[in-house]
Amino acid sequence: MLHHKCLLIGILLFYALSLHAEIRIVCTAALLGLQADLRQQEYIHSVNIIQKLGYEPYIIEACTIQGPTFLDKYSNHVFYATVNNPTLKNKGVNEGKTLLQGLQSFNFHEEDMVIKLTGRYYFCSDYIIRTIEKHPHVDAFFVLAEEGTQVFTGCFAMRYKHLLAMLKSFDYGNMELYMINIELETAQYIKSKSPHNKLRVLYMDKVDVQGKIFGLGNIDLKSEVLCSW
Numbered sequence: 001m002l003h004h005k006c007l008l009i010g011i012l013l014f015y016a017l018s019l020h021a022e023i024r025i026v027c028t029a030a031l032l033g034l035q036a037d038l039r040q041q042e043y044i045h046s047v048n049i050i051q052k053l054g055y056e057p058y059i060i061e062a063c064t065i066q067g068p069t070f071l072d073k074y075s076n077h078v079f080y081a082t083v084n085n086p087t088l089k090n091k092g093v094n095e096g097k098t099l100l101q102g103l104q105s106f107n108f109h110e111e112d113m114v115i116k117l118t119g120r121y122y123f124c125s126d127y128i129i130r131t132i133e134k135h136p137h138v139d140a141f142f143v144l145a146e147e148g149t150q151v152f153t154g155c156f157a158m159r160y161k162h163l164l165a166m167l168k169s170f171d172y173g174n175m176e177l178y179m180i181n182i183e184l185e186t187a188q189y190i191k192s193k194s195p196h197n198k199l200r201v202l203y204m205d206k207v208d209v210q211g212k213i214f215g216l217g218n219i220d221l222k223s224e225v226l227c228s229w
Contacts, residue, residue: 020111021111023132024112024113025057026102026114026115027059027117027118028119029043029119031061031069043119044070046117050117051074058079058106059071060099060101077106079102081097081102082101088176090176090180103167110159112159113132113159115129117155120214132157137200140156140162140190141156143205144187145183152207206229207229210229212224
């Protein structure tokens with residue numbers, strides 16, 4: 001009887017916390033000199049779509065230590081990271097560290113669902129938002145990649161407390177040393193938590209996002225193929 005009461009209290013507490021949870025959309029940006037005008041247009045396009053969906057974009061800028069920049073015209077929540085290291089070879093290391101620093105500054109509610117979006121990518125619909133709303137018990141939403149060994153990190157959703165815990169757990173030194181990409185590191189973290197029901201994950205068929213992969217910046221964005229995920 002005591003076990004059932006404790007279980008019921010736990011369930012009620014979970015749903016009480018969930019009622020206060022919000023969906024937050026966090027965009028990552030890297031204001032580089034390479035093809036800056038085209039990239040700026042992509043960022044603005046993405047942010048405008050987020051606002052049309054009824055959400056205030058939170059932006060984490062990785063490469064500009066101090067603002068303001070044009071981003072401040074489109075959001076009241078722009079964080080300029082100070083931990084980016086341009087000498088690193090592994091871009092995922094800087095991505096993880098700057099994302100963590102920015103998220104900590106925003107100080108969301110621990111149960112909030114954070115949609116992380118690479119800032120130059122943009123939503124084609126509210127598909128991921130509707131999926132989150134239909135599954136309030138789920139902690140993370142990902143699209144599998146590389147035959148299930150990795151996940152797509154250009155757009156995913158994760159509960160704030162779990163996202164912070166994951167980013168803090170990464171061995172960034174090891175990632176840089178062995179060039180382990182963040183897509184693989186994220187997938188391995190998820191797999192280590194989900195069997196023990198510590199992280200409830202829903203693998204989606206798509207997030208309905210489009211964008212052009214910039215890579216190392218040595219491609220022409222005008223001619224680059226538009227990708228869909």
